[in-house]
Amino acid sequence: MPSLTTELEDAFRELPYNGMGDLDCAGAVVNPVSHSAPVDIPVELLAYIFTLTLPAKIGTYSAVPVLSKRTPHKPWILGGSWALGQVCGLWRAVALSSPTLWTSFTLSTRLWERELPLLNMQLERSRTAPLDVCLTFVKSTTELPFKTFLSNLISHCGRLRKVHIEGDPSPTTVTLWSLGQMPILTDVVWNKVRPSEIRHLLNRAANISRLTILVAGSRTVLPPLMAKVQSYKARYTTWSILSKEVSAAVSLAERDILGWGRMDGSxxxxxxxxLAVHGRLLGHFVAPALQEICVTGLIDFVPPFLQRSGCVLTRLMLFNFAGTGPELISLLRSSPSVATLEIDFLSGLFPAFTALISALTIVAGTDVDNLCPCLVSLSLGDRVDRMDYPAFVAIVDMLRSRWRTPGRESPSLKRARIYLGDIRMKTSGRWRQWMQILVNEGMDVAVVESTRRDYPSMNSWRDNWTVI
Known part of the structure; x- marks a missing residue:
């Protein structure tokens, strides 16, 4: 396959994340019906573009994406990879000859009988390509269609690459995982399921490198498997389980710790x-190679942790930030290498918000050392709509001062996102005009409602940041 230009990769990299599965969202390159399509586009490139336009996840309960339901005057109109074959003969040929377009399955126990033929056809079209599967177990009047296809799917367990399980499966369903080996399974998410049942899956997968267990309780992740895990997210209730698993994970590069209860030791x-962690747990860790950290709540333990670890941070995320302006500025002073800064402010902390904006503003002609001199990307969240117009003007001035940093030929701050609540967004027209000035100058900046689908909501920043 020919290498893609940087411009083309940038144009389509965020499509799966943004949920843009409809053809109209893909622009002129992939929709010849409503645009003038490029001539002689390579088939391999077209197939690659198709994969980027598919949604990252179809939905919780829908196994086959539907653009339009059946009516007395028209049939079902399917979305995702099914829609590609309805455009023209070339697209259909490319879609049918591209197994990677058919490898993602989102199933639930509410599977419809009418979806079975389509799912079996999709499984056949995937040929021998690795499979990504999301299973959701909920109460259903009948699970027969689900069990029928699940048995067929598990017969291809040697092709499983990613598995995401939600809910509480029956013991019979869980034991199906013990029917075969899963040599290429690398990603596992286990949520809301009895933690002891995960052994049926882990015992058959020896090469898992990214593992998420979002349910607390007793579990057994064997040391040989933990030794291969590079990204791990888990919920804990005791220090003994945490220390045992972390000690066995000798290759661990990315860690998200969800825990409570008494923690002892280091x-x-x-x-x-x-590392993603609640601030109060940082007193128990040392991480000399750490580059990126997400801290929830208080930041009191962050400076001692950084000093003890001797690490150099390039990315700092503070979620549900609880602290004062001086504490925040002091933390940033001690981390001059931070290039990406993301802060979600709790209600009642508007003084800390304004203090940060003032400290980040570069005043021309002064000899004061700039705060965060390496800052390239900035995201600030005000979900409780405390920001008034003067504060917003101060933000614009700060962004402009860092966009055209005195004494530097190239821009310093290149990307900024200001997340607001739905009330403030209703009167954001004038603010957007101010931001448009920076956009016209070439800066990637936007005012965004924190609940919009096409940008990460503040509540999901941590989930989006973690690998799994």
Whole structure:
């Protein structure tokens, strides 16, 4: 397949994340019906573009994406990879000859009988390509269609690459995982399921590198498997389980710790590059190779942790930030290498918000050391709509001062997102006009409602940041 230009990759990289599965969202390159399509586009390139236009996840309960339901005057109109074959003969030929377009399955126990033929056809079209499967177990009047296809799917368990399980499967369903080996399975998410049942899956998969267990309780992740895990997200209730698993994970590079209860002792994570954790747990860790950190709540333990670890941060995310302006500025002063800064402010902390904006503003002609001199990307969240117009003007001035940094030939701050609540967004027209000035100058900046689908909501920043 020919290599893609940077411009083409940038144009389509965010499509799966944004949920743009409809053809109209893909623009002139992939929709010849409403645009003038490029001539002689390579088939391999067209197939690659098709994969980028598919939604990252179809939905919780729908196994086959539907653009339009059946009516007395028209049939069902399917979305995703099914829609590609309805455009023209070339597109259909490319879609049918591209197994990677058919490898993602989202199933639930509410599977419709009418979806079975389509799913079996999709499984056949995927040929021998690796499969990504999301299973959701909910109460249903009948699980026969689901069990029928699941048995067929598990017969291809040697092709499973990613598995995401939600809900509480029956013991019979869980034991199906013990029917075959899964040599290429690398990603596992286990949520809302009895943690002890995961052994049926883990015992058959020896090469898992990204593992998420979002249910607390007793579980057994064997040391040989933990030794291969590079990205791990788990919920804990005891220090003994945490220390045992972390000690066995000698290759761990990315870690998301969800926990509560009493924590005793200290752990060193020599290879860890990414860490997401509640601030109060930082007193128990040392991570000399850490580059990116996401801290929830208080930041009191962050400076001692950084000093103890001796690491160099390039990305700092503060979710549900609870602290004062001086504490925040002091933390940033001690982390001059931060290039990406993302802060979600709790209600009642507007003084800290304004103090940060003032400290980040570069005043021309002064000899004061700039705060965050390496800052390239900035995201700030005000979900409670405390920001008034003067504060917003101050933000624009700050962005402009860092966009055209005195003494630098190239721009410093290149990307900025200001997340607001739905009330403030109703009067954001004038603010957007101010931002448009920076956009016209070439800066990637936007005012965004924190609940819109096409940008990460503040509540999901941590989930979007983590690998799984």
């Amino acid at each position: 752990l060193t994570l020599p290879h860890l590059r990414r």
